[in-house]
Amino acid sequence: MQTKKYRINEFITSKEVRLVDQNGKMVGIVSIARALESAQGVGLDLVEIAPDSIPPVCKILDYSKQRYDAKKKASEAKKKQKTFTIKEIKLGPNIGDHDYETKLRHARDFLTHGHKIKVTMKFRGRELINTDVGLKKLERLIRDTEDIAKIELAPKREGNQYFLALVAK
Template sequence: MMAPPVKTGPRYNQLITVPKVRVIDENGENLGVMYTREAIEQANEVGLDLVEVSPNADPPVCKFLDVGKFRYEAQKKANLARKSQKTQEIKEIKMRPNIDDHDYDTKMR
């Protein structure tokens, strides 16, 4: 008996648990606040999924999107951000107690 896999990414369709959501259609137009069940039905009529894009808003903002495409674009954006970020490397050296001043200066350079 294994535990179910942890879902990552945005909630969509039946995974949205709040009763009312603010809905934005596929063209970016605001359809207003409606019940989640109605919004899922409207998204199915268009052939898309209802995806929660802003879960912390009151009520949460959901959009008519293709979930697979949305996840793919988010993954590409994360990979690009990770590729362009700078990392700093710290160089380490070993120092012994009876090292001479000149040797110390050489290693510090």
């Protein structure tokens, strides 16, 4: 995890800064010595929060607490991220009924566990003449999983393959 590096206290190099106090009130443009004195007077750090502005903006705050809060916020954001994997199921246009049922059972299992499914129907040789047979098999798969899945990518042909993407509802 990468946190933004700020210049603090004696590491601030400019001669004058626009100072914001610990309560968020704008003090104005002051010399760096006076700003450091103000920060040390209340027992906090002087942190350069906008180094690109002229003059740079510095704020009086507890730097270690700010870093801790930033790490905590990043950690919470990471926890709330939803991650899922893409599972692939490969079919042929002449798949038998029992084999189809097995692939369907796997697809339903993947969907109930929250995974995305990419279904690939590959045509070889003379199978390319009757691509509608394979397309009907994909439509059957869509009908059989419509209670737990929705189509993310409709059946799409690329070369000698059809692709279909399903995601759990």
